[in-house]
Amino acid sequence: MTDKIQNIQSPTKRLFSPVWSASLTRRRIKSGKALFGLTGREVRCHKCQQYWPADTEFFYSGMTKRGGLAEWCKACYEEWRAERRARRLQ
């Protein structure tokens, strides 16, 4: 837990933001899966339908996915995991 907090506060923390090809970017913007917002390239979370910056601060990296990021934002994953944990305890 302490490690996690230090990691968030560290100025040297490196964010991973996968590079997309021009055609993939065009396709994603056309289909509404991505857009260029105030913070640069943003992608839509499949679960909450919100747009978030396309980097590992908001999405877990998922190299098996096209685009290199998971389809759900971190907040949605955490919510889902908490729900699943609560169900298991019942």
Ligand SMILES: [Zn+2]
């Ligand atoms: Zn989400």
